[in-house]
Amino acid sequence: MADLDARCWVLDPPCPRAGDAYRRIALGKNVSMMVVIDPHTPMTLPRLEFTGPEAEVTLHEKAVQDNVDKWDPSVSISANLSALLGFEVPSRENATSEEVDCTCGICYSFLLDGAVPDKLCQNSRCSRPFHQSCLSEWMRSLPMVRQNFNMFFGECPYCSEPMSCRM
Incomplete structure:
Protein backbone atom coordinates (compact mmCIF):
# COMPACT_ATOMS: atom_id res chain seq x y z
CA MET A 1 0.00 0.00 0.00
CA GLY A 86 -2.83 1.57 -20.47
CA PHE A 87 -1.62 4.90 -19.05
CA GLU A 88 0.42 6.18 -16.13
CA VAL A 89 -1.79 6.50 -13.07
CA PRO A 90 -1.88 10.17 -11.96
CA SER A 91 0.15 11.15 -8.93
CA ARG A 92 0.44 14.42 -7.06
CA GLU A 93 3.78 14.93 -8.85
CA ASN A 94 2.63 14.38 -12.45
CA ALA A 95 -0.92 15.79 -12.45
CA THR A 96 -2.76 18.92 -11.36
CA SER A 97 -5.79 19.01 -9.10
CA GLU A 98 -7.91 20.22 -12.05
CA GLU A 99 -7.01 17.09 -14.03
CA VAL A 100 -8.06 14.67 -11.30
CA ASP A 101 -10.89 16.63 -9.67
CA CYS A 102 -13.43 14.22 -8.17
CA THR A 103 -14.94 16.61 -5.63
CA CYS A 104 -18.64 17.22 -5.17
CA GLY A 105 -19.93 20.09 -7.30
CA ILE A 106 -21.97 21.46 -4.39
CA CYS A 107 -19.89 21.12 -1.22
CA TYR A 108 -16.50 20.96 -3.03
CA SER A 109 -15.23 18.12 -0.86
CA PHE A 110 -14.50 14.52 -1.73
CA LEU A 111 -15.55 12.80 1.49
CA LEU A 112 -18.72 13.87 3.29
CA ASP A 113 -19.69 11.79 6.31
CA GLY A 114 -17.67 8.92 4.85
CA ALA A 115 -19.46 9.04 1.47
CA VAL A 116 -17.84 9.82 -1.89
CA PRO A 117 -19.65 11.69 -4.69
CA ASP A 118 -21.73 8.96 -6.31
CA LYS A 119 -24.35 10.87 -8.33
CA LEU A 120 -23.20 12.20 -11.71
CA CYS A 121 -24.66 14.60 -14.23
CA GLN A 122 -25.39 12.48 -17.30
CA ASN A 123 -24.45 15.29 -19.71
CA SER A 124 -21.15 14.07 -21.18
CA ARG A 125 -19.83 17.65 -21.42
CA CYS A 126 -20.51 18.24 -17.71
CA SER A 127 -20.27 14.89 -15.84
CA ARG A 128 -19.99 16.74 -12.54
CA PRO A 129 -20.08 14.44 -9.47
CA PHE A 130 -22.25 15.11 -6.41
CA HIS A 131 -22.86 13.52 -3.04
CA GLN A 132 -26.39 12.12 -2.92
CA SER A 133 -27.07 14.13 0.25
CA CYS A 134 -25.78 17.41 -1.25
CA LEU A 135 -27.84 17.02 -4.42
CA SER A 136 -30.94 16.13 -2.41
CA GLU A 137 -30.51 19.18 -0.16
CA TRP A 138 -29.85 21.39 -3.21
CA MET A 139 -32.98 20.19 -5.00
CA ARG A 140 -35.09 20.48 -1.84
CA SER A 141 -34.26 24.21 -1.73
CA LEU A 142 -35.38 24.97 -5.30
CA PRO A 143 -39.02 25.86 -6.06
CA MET A 144 -38.99 24.46 -9.63
CA VAL A 145 -38.00 20.92 -8.57
CA ARG A 146 -40.70 18.27 -8.87
CA GLN A 147 -41.19 15.55 -6.26
CA ASN A 148 -42.57 12.12 -6.98
CA PHE A 149 -42.67 9.39 -4.31
CA ASN A 150 -39.16 9.46 -2.84
CA MET A 151 -37.45 11.22 -5.78
CA PHE A 152 -36.56 14.79 -6.71
CA PHE A 153 -36.56 15.78 -10.40
CA GLY A 154 -34.63 18.93 -11.20
CA GLU A 155 -31.60 20.24 -13.06
CA CYS A 156 -27.84 19.97 -12.73
CA PRO A 157 -26.55 23.05 -10.86
CA TYR A 158 -23.82 23.47 -13.51
CA CYS A 159 -25.30 22.72 -16.93
CA SER A 160 -29.08 22.67 -16.26
CA GLU A 161 -29.50 19.18 -17.73
CA PRO A 162 -32.32 17.15 -16.13
CA MET A 163 -31.23 15.19 -13.04
CA SER A 164 -32.96 13.16 -10.40
CA CYS A 165 -32.01 11.93 -6.96
CA ARG A 166 -33.50 10.23 -3.93
CA MET A 167 -35.00 12.45 -1.24
Missing part, protein backbone atom coordinates in the same frame (compact mmCIF):
# COMPACT_ATOMS: atom_id res chain seq x y z
CA ALA A 2 2.96 2.31 0.56
CA ASP A 3 3.64 2.08 -3.19
CA LEU A 4 0.14 3.37 -3.99
CA ASP A 5 0.42 6.12 -1.37
CA ALA A 6 3.73 7.29 -2.86
CA ARG A 7 2.97 6.94 -6.58
CA CYS A 8 -0.76 7.61 -6.97
CA TRP A 9 -3.20 10.40 -6.20
CA VAL A 10 -4.96 8.76 -3.24
CA LEU A 11 -8.37 10.25 -2.45
CA ASP A 12 -9.48 7.86 0.26
CA PRO A 13 -8.64 7.13 3.01
CA PRO A 14 -7.55 10.71 3.73
CA CYS A 15 -4.91 9.54 6.23
CA PRO A 16 -4.01 5.98 5.17
CA ARG A 17 -2.97 3.51 7.85
CA ALA A 18 -1.06 0.29 7.38
CA GLY A 19 -4.20 -1.71 8.19
CA ASP A 20 -6.30 -0.12 5.43
CA ALA A 21 -6.61 -2.70 2.65
CA TYR A 22 -8.05 -0.27 0.10
CA ARG A 23 -7.26 2.97 -1.67
CA ARG A 24 -9.47 5.14 -3.86
CA ILE A 25 -7.24 6.63 -6.56
CA ALA A 26 -8.02 9.57 -8.85
CA LEU A 27 -7.76 8.75 -12.56
CA GLY A 28 -8.95 12.06 -14.05
CA LYS A 29 -12.11 13.33 -15.78
CA ASN A 30 -14.10 12.85 -12.56
CA VAL A 31 -13.16 9.15 -12.50
CA SER A 32 -11.73 7.32 -9.52
CA MET A 33 -10.80 3.70 -8.92
CA MET A 34 -11.16 1.78 -5.68
CA VAL A 35 -8.30 -0.69 -5.29
CA VAL A 36 -9.02 -3.41 -2.71
CA ILE A 37 -6.03 -5.59 -1.83
CA ASP A 38 -6.36 -9.06 -0.35
CA PRO A 39 -4.07 -8.88 2.71
CA HIS A 40 -3.33 -12.62 2.44
CA THR A 41 -2.11 -12.34 -1.18
CA PRO A 42 -1.16 -8.67 -1.63
CA MET A 43 0.65 -9.05 -4.96
CA THR A 44 -2.25 -10.72 -6.79
CA LEU A 45 -4.72 -8.79 -8.92
CA PRO A 46 -6.79 -6.62 -6.54
CA ARG A 47 -10.50 -5.97 -6.80
CA LEU A 48 -11.02 -2.79 -8.85
CA GLU A 49 -14.17 -0.65 -8.73
CA PHE A 50 -14.54 2.44 -10.91
CA THR A 51 -16.68 5.48 -10.15
CA GLY A 52 -17.41 8.26 -12.62
CA PRO A 53 -19.20 9.02 -15.88
CA GLU A 54 -20.51 5.83 -17.45
CA ALA A 55 -18.61 6.23 -20.72
CA GLU A 56 -15.27 6.75 -18.93
CA VAL A 57 -15.90 3.90 -16.50
CA THR A 58 -16.73 1.56 -19.39
CA LEU A 59 -13.46 2.47 -21.15
CA HIS A 60 -11.42 1.74 -18.01
CA GLU A 61 -13.23 -1.53 -17.32
CA LYS A 62 -12.61 -2.65 -20.90
CA ALA A 63 -8.92 -1.73 -20.65
CA VAL A 64 -8.59 -3.82 -17.48
CA GLN A 65 -10.33 -6.79 -19.14
CA ASP A 66 -8.11 -6.50 -22.21
CA ASN A 67 -4.88 -6.22 -20.18
CA VAL A 68 -5.57 -8.53 -17.23
CA ASP A 69 -2.90 -10.94 -18.49
CA LYS A 70 -0.28 -8.18 -18.05
CA TRP A 71 -0.53 -8.37 -14.23
CA ASP A 72 2.93 -9.31 -12.95
CA PRO A 73 3.29 -10.16 -9.23
CA SER A 74 7.00 -9.33 -9.37
CA VAL A 75 6.46 -5.60 -10.06
CA SER A 76 4.86 -2.87 -7.96
CA ILE A 77 1.10 -2.45 -7.68
CA SER A 78 1.25 1.04 -9.21
CA ALA A 79 3.19 -0.26 -12.25
CA ASN A 80 0.69 -3.11 -12.64
CA LEU A 81 -2.26 -0.69 -12.47
CA SER A 82 -0.66 1.49 -15.15
CA ALA A 83 -0.19 -1.61 -17.34
CA LEU A 84 -3.82 -2.65 -16.81
CA LEU A 85 -5.20 0.79 -17.62
